[in-house]
Amino acid sequence: MENQELVDSPGGVTSSPGPTAHRALDLLKGELTAQTVNEFRKTVFSTTQGLESLRDWLSSPMAEGAPRALALWSLGRHKDAIPLLEQFKDNPAVAACLSKSYAAIGRFDDAEKILANVEQDPVQAETYLAVFDAKNDAEGLEKALARVQSVVDPIDAKYYAGRLKELQRDPEGAIALYDEVLGTADTHRKALFRLALNVDLRGEDEEARDLYERALMAPPVNVSCVMNLGILYEDMGNYRRAMQCFDFALQADPDNKRARLFRRDAAAALNMYYDEDQERREDKRNRILRTPINDFELSVRSRNCLVKMNVRTLGDLVKKTEAELLSYKNFGETSLQEIKEILSQKGLRLGMGTEELMSRDLSEAPEAPTIPLEEMPDPNSPDPTKRPVTELDLSVRSRRIVDLLKIRSIGDLSGKTEAELLACPNFGQTSLNEIKSKLDELGLSLRG
Secondary structure: OOHHHHOOOOOOOOOOOHHHHHHHHHHOOOOOOHHHHHHHHHHHOOOOOHHHHHHHHHHOOOOOHHHHHHHHHOOOOOOHHHHHHHHOOOOHHHHHHHHHHHHHOOOOOHHOOOOOOOOOOHHHHHHHHHHHHHHOOOHHHHHHHHHHHHOOOOHHHHHHHHHHHHHOOHHHHHHHHHHHHHHOOOOOHHHHHHHHHHHHHHHHHHHHHHHHHHHHOOOOHHHHHHHHHEEHHHOOOOOHHHHHHHHHHHHHHOOOOOOHHHHHHHHHHHHHOOHHHHHHHHHHHHHHHOOHHEOOOOOOOOHHHHOOOOOEEEEHHHHHHHHHHOOOOOHHHHHHHHHHHHHHHOOOOOOOOOOHHOOOOOOOOOOOOOOHHHHHHOOOOOOOHOOEHOOOOOOOOHHHHHHHOOOOOOOHHOOOOOOHHOOOOOOOHHHHHHHHHHHHOOOOOOOO
């Protein structure tokens, strides 16, 4: 999980702000802009020490004026922050913070009225949309989007169009728009969280966990995000990881009763089901998965491609599918075979999910099944059914199912029925429509 400092560092409290809090507070000494306020909040949440020392600073006589108001706001203490923020509401950046505080406590009319420059200021325009988002007002959000469409950042406009789809009970449309947002801005925290939430509700646990963790890559902490991630880990029996998530939420919000309750339940479950042998197996598994790719004798081409794909360890590598690797420039069948042999020696393979990794005993390397030469797909075949399924250029979600079913050729795929595909975990109507469309382009269709 990212933001690891916030989880693991001791973060002692001092009588004056620590180095991280000093850096954060220094940002507020000059002109207060949306950028400085955002940097202030990110810096505060970068370490436990930053959070604790800022809380300590708030109890000192030095804490006054706009810095105090923004410190309270950044820590989510909205009722305390509002009277102070109101004193500086003529500043557009502070007005945006005040609007968010109003919305957080349900004063939506005040949150909307305080934004005087929504048709000129992109930050206030985005905050204006967030007000209607927060109160789940589809009609209001639709009108607000029309009003600020030309002012708000196009990426944010697309995100709120996705939220509108959600509020209009069109989750498939929302997911498609969130995917588009992340295709352009892969660290868009709001889109990551909403996409994670939607795939979570559809039961696609593995993808949801990945998205929740990506949403936590940059501070400040989204407490709802880290709570949902903790619940997913608890559901899969990883109570230690769940506790870490709930601790993370409590560091960001010490008064969060729900996080404290869930943390206590996870701790009780961990004590109840503690298995020393399983602990040793998990430690061994984690050591293997953390093995750097550079420890293996790879060709220069394979190594360079993996580095560019941000694959640093065996754990990173096994999450990739054959289709994902082959879709990368300069990565071919020779490199693929080289990597598959390395993984096979460790009892691993490409496209492994979290649950499979958790259940696999890596001390025994299973013998890789051999595929008869005549059954291998032929990329040069005039018959499309004999060509590799990778030629369909499927989305990541669809490729996962193809890999899960060990489908190698387009003919293998067209031999499946809709029911067989829909019975696979994390496979929905959107992926089915994509596959049917790709096959139709070749004059093929699913069986039945």
